[in-house]
Amino acid sequence: METDAPALAMRDLSFSYAVAEGVPANAPVLDHASLEVPRGAFALLTGDTGSGKTTLLRLAKPEVAPAGELGGSVEVLGKDVRSLEPAESAQLVGYVLQCPDNQIVCDTVWHEMAFGLENVGLPQAEMRRRVAETCYFFGMESWLHRSFAELSGGQRQMLALASTLAMRPGLLLLDEPTSMLDPVAAKAFLSLLFRANRELGVTVVVATHSPWTMGEYATCALRVEGRRVEEVSLEGLSREPELGRLRPRCRPMGSREAIGIADAWFRYDRDADWVLRGCDLTVAEGEVRALIGGNGSGKSTLLALAAGTSRPQRGRARSALSCRQAFLPQSPKTLLARQSVADELMEWSRTAGYGRADADAMMAHMGLAGLAERHPYDLSGGQQQLLALAKLLLTRPRLLLLDEPTKGLDLELRREVVRVVNECRDDGVTVVVASHDVAFLEEVAAQTSLLFDGGVTLTGKTGEFFRESWVWGRS
Amino acid sequence: MTSPRAHAFETSHPAVPAAYLGGTVLIAMFALQPVLIALSLAGALAASLAFRGVRATLRGLRWQLPAVGVICLVNPLFSASGSTELWHLGPMAIYLESLAFGACMGAMLVAVVLWLECASRVLTQDRVLELGARALPTVTLMTSMTAQLVPQLVRRGQAVRSTYAACTAASGTRDARHAQVRMSDVLVAWAMEDSLERADAMRARGWGSTEARTTYRSVEFRGRDAAMLSCVVVFLLANAFLAYVACSQWRFYPTMPQLVVWWGYVPYAVQVLLPAALELMGRSRWR
Numbered sequence: 001m002e003t004d005a006p007a008l009a010m011r012d013l014s015f016s017y018a019v020a021e022g023v024p025a026n027a028p029v030l031d032h033a034s035l036e037v038p039r040g041a042f043a044l045l046t047g048d049t050g051s052g053k054t055t056l057l058r059l060a061k062p063e064v065a066p067a068g069e070l071g072g073s074v075e076v077l078g079k080d081v082r083s084l085e086p087a088e089s090a091q092l093v094g095y096v097l098q099c100p101d102n103q104i105v106c107d108t109v110w111h112e113m114a115f116g117l118e119n120v121g122l123p124q125a126e127m128r129r130r131v132a133e134t135c136y137f138f139g140m141e142s143w144l145h146r147s148f149a150e151l152s153g154g155q156r157q158m159l160a161l162a163s164t165l166a167m168r169p170g171l172l173l174l175d176e177p178t179s180m181l182d183p184v185a186a187k188a189f190l191s192l193l194f195r196a197n198r199e200l201g202v203t204v205v206v207a208t209h210s211p212w213t214m215g216e217y218a219t220c221a222l223r224v225e226g227r228r229v230e231e232v233s234l235e236g237l238s239r240e241p242e243l244g245r246l247r248p249r250c251r252p253m254g255s256r257e258a259i260g261i262a263d264a265w266f267r268y269d270r271d272a273d274w275v276l277r278g279c280d281l282t283v284a285e286g287e288v289r290a291l292i293g294g295n296g297s298g299k300s301t302l303l304a305l306a307a308g309t310s311r312p313q314r315g316r317a318r319s320a321l322s323c324r325q326a327f328l329p330q331s332p333k334t335l336l337a338r339q340s341v342a343d344e345l346m347e348w349s350r351t352a353g354y355g356r357a358d359a360d361a362m363m364a365h366m367g368l369a370g371l372a373e374r375h376p377y378d379l380s381g382g383q384q385q386l387l388a389l390a391k392l393l394l395t396r397p398r399l400l401l402l403d404e405p406t407k408g409l410d411l412e413l414r415r416e417v418v419r420v421v422n423e424c425r426d427d428g429v430t431v432v433v434a435s436h437d438v439a440f441l442e443e444v445a446a447q448t449s450l451l452f453d454g455g456v457t458l459t460g461k462t463g464e465f466f467r468e469s470w471v472w473g474r475s
Numbered sequence: 476m477t478s479p480r481a482h483a484f485e486t487s488h489p490a491v492p493a494a495y496l497g498g499t500v501l502i503a504m505f506a507l508q509p510v511l512i513a514l515s516l517a518g519a520l521a522a523s524l525a526f527r528g529v530r531a532t533l534r535g536l537r538w539q540l541p542a543v544g545v546i547c548l549v550n551p552l553f554s555a556s557g558s559t560e561l562w563h564l565g566p567m568a569i570y571l572e573s574l575a576f577g578a579c580m581g582a583m584l585v586a587v588v589l590w591l592e593c594a595s596r597v598l599t600q601d602r603v604l605e606l607g608a609r610a611l612p613t614v615t616l617m618t619s620m621t622a623q624l625v626p627q628l629v630r631r632g633q634a635v636r637s638t639y640a641a642c643t644a645a646s647g648t649r650d651a652r653h654a655q656v657r658m659s660d661v662l663v664a665w666a667m668e669d670s671l672e673r674a675d676a677m678r679a680r681g682w683g684s685t686e687a688r689t690t691y692r693s694v695e696f697r698g699r700d701a702a703m704l705s706c707v708v709v710f711l712l713a714n715a716f717l718a719y720v721a722c723s724q725w726r727f728y729p730t731m732p733q734l735v736v737w738w739g740y741v742p743y744a745v746q747v748l749l750p751a752a753l754e755l756m757g758r759s760r761w762r
Contacts, residue, residue, distance in 0.1 A: 087681055124691070
């Protein structure tokens, strides 16, 4: 191995996706792109959705590289990745994906840590050493014997990172690793990633659409734009861009009560802990209410009570709009049941009373025009979210319940959701939205309720709430 | 809710409890002799009380006892054999032997169910996987993945159903069969999509990169485990032989012989009461 070779070097890289025979070739995703990431760097890879960040990352890892026509060279630590043996490549380059649930293979933490080591045929003693050292480094000893189901989202992603690092890669590639995590878990994850970078000397390349969350760790930043890669300054990335102008909330709230939850007690099992303990929530008709709080504080449970899909074991939950409501769950895939975008939007046309023209208009309105024949699963995660939202809006709900509507979305799509929610508000739709996204909530919600210790601890005007907050306030 | 911890066999390699419980279940299934069945049932009940607690055991007995009653009563209706006639039910005669056979079968069934429930408490899933890890690495891995994916599928099914129920603005006629088909469509598409990403994650960590895959062992099979395992096997074989002797001297039809006091029952009693005794000893150490 050349000792002074960069951790990752791509030279004159061109790539276009494979197509079936007889079909005209795709336009290239990358065209003579070059980049160099020095050893020990913490590099951010930015770029708009669909600019080719993921393709670029995957090309550095032959096992997950997309099929297509590739020109130019990709070298990791001075070695051409295409000439590596599979076992060597698995150990040299680590790859962490976006969704924690889909990359955990085994049922228990220790088995997952050992999975990669078993795959490359390491001897018993070496495996034990690697598992032990990785656990020690990440402080994971206490959950070594837990099963996957017991882990939180943040712990799952941490496990994905740990089990990749147990392979001792020289280069670690991560594709939007924190976009599915709440802010607290994301920070915990990033600080571990930073420690791996500085203390273990692992070179890190992270593709992200929220570079400002990693500004303090990064040593350099690259941007994919116009099929090329260029180095950009970290300065320009350190501030979170504004989501939009704060629009005056001119519409007066109705005085009638839309949702009235009083002294609600709820738990999922007779022997489980109470999730809600004497929770009160009143939402007026036409109001946009934000719910904020830590993981497991009961935001989703409270939404389920408001939707009437769960009933409190004690207390009452009433909704004046229970016959005209729509619910957007955390994962849009829960709502997607058809083979094409157009069919998806038409699923409820008969029962909710709308036609093809309405669906087409909605598609154009939501920026989904031209995607009518695509399979919903061929859309990006953000577009799936918009599709699910469009499907709900077509039913003309008067009460909209949203659970983390901006999770995993890039800036453009978050702006899109802001616009849609504000339009609903202008139409007098009552909206209850649970989210960790402060910038988003500031744009849409009139009032914010903080969930803590099984109930609503505090409700206040959104602007004031975040201005006076110590932990959620933005500089 | 966390279940009480099983102390018995906690410090031994899973091969020991696996051999013990496997052998005990086998003998319990084949030894159709009243004394052996009574002993097996007593041992299984004691083990169940020790491992699973009073409440879980009673909850199980709520269906197990009626099942014994039903089997006991139904058997004479189907096999009208025996010699001691008890009653006449229309054209049918009910014989004592036939009733006794039904009762024994019912008790045996309950004992086997109880033993299996205890086994699931002692042999937790990761300990079972440990057993097969070296011989059947792929099967073990598949089992481990299934253990993770099946609950995920169930959770998603619930989410799909409740989301659908929550979207009342879209409601029309809610046909249950249509809702089921819709749910399976959603779940299948979702799972297939996930599997592509999971396959990538597996390949990224070297799955299939070498023929010589190794297996990580989190517990070792020590000399002490070997000694315990051989003790268990010898004990099981001896009891299997004694059970064979007892069973060969016993018949239900046409008449049942007199039961006698016999030393040969003692080793079996020791065997079936062992888990409960170990559990109590394990607990009393911490009192």
